Amino acid sequence: MIFSYKELKNQGLDNYKINKKLENKELYKIEIGLYSDTEKYNQLEYVVKKYPNSIFTSESAFFYLGLTDYIPSKYFLATKHNAKKIENDKIEQIFMANHFFETGKTEMNYNNVNINIYNKERMLIELVRNKNSIAFDYYKEIISNYREITDEIDMSLLAEYLEKFTNGKNIFEIIHREVF
Secondary structure (H helix, E strand, O other): OEEEHHHHHHOOOOHHHHHHHHHOOOOEEEEOOEEEOOOOOOHHHHHHHHOOOOEEOHHHHHHHOOOOOOOOOOEEEEEEOOOOOOOOOOEEEEEEOHHHHOOOEEEEEEOOEEEEEEOHHHHHHHHHHOHHHOOHHHHHHHHHHHHHOHHHOOHHHHHHHHOOOOOHHHHHHHHHHHOO
């Protein structure tokens, strides 16, 4: 498990106790402010701890939600448009407008790691919004998988989300034509 410095402090560990645990190999330092109780740690858990104000989106979300079997080569994280740039080669940062950044945010457990991720309704909107920048075969695979789970899509939630987008009506027409 990965712990932030603040979490260790909240557990009653001061700097002396943290250093003792490091010496005794009960704790391993990943980087400044992040520690693990095992020498090898879960990369996904690291990303979640390192960037707690981000939300999994795009290829990562489609994979974690089971809408594709394509394993992304990077972690795709949405952040607010005014967030600090993430300097990490393994992360693709997608800046979102603040007024709809939280729209569709949910938490799920993936391989024993709790992650912030956009739900299926929000990701359907994102899929259609970004249709022209997505490979055709990849787009078709995900649309096909959405067709198989239409009964799981909350239409009232989808409609509520679409109101926040300037071209929501056009997006809805495409979703209706291609999925339902």
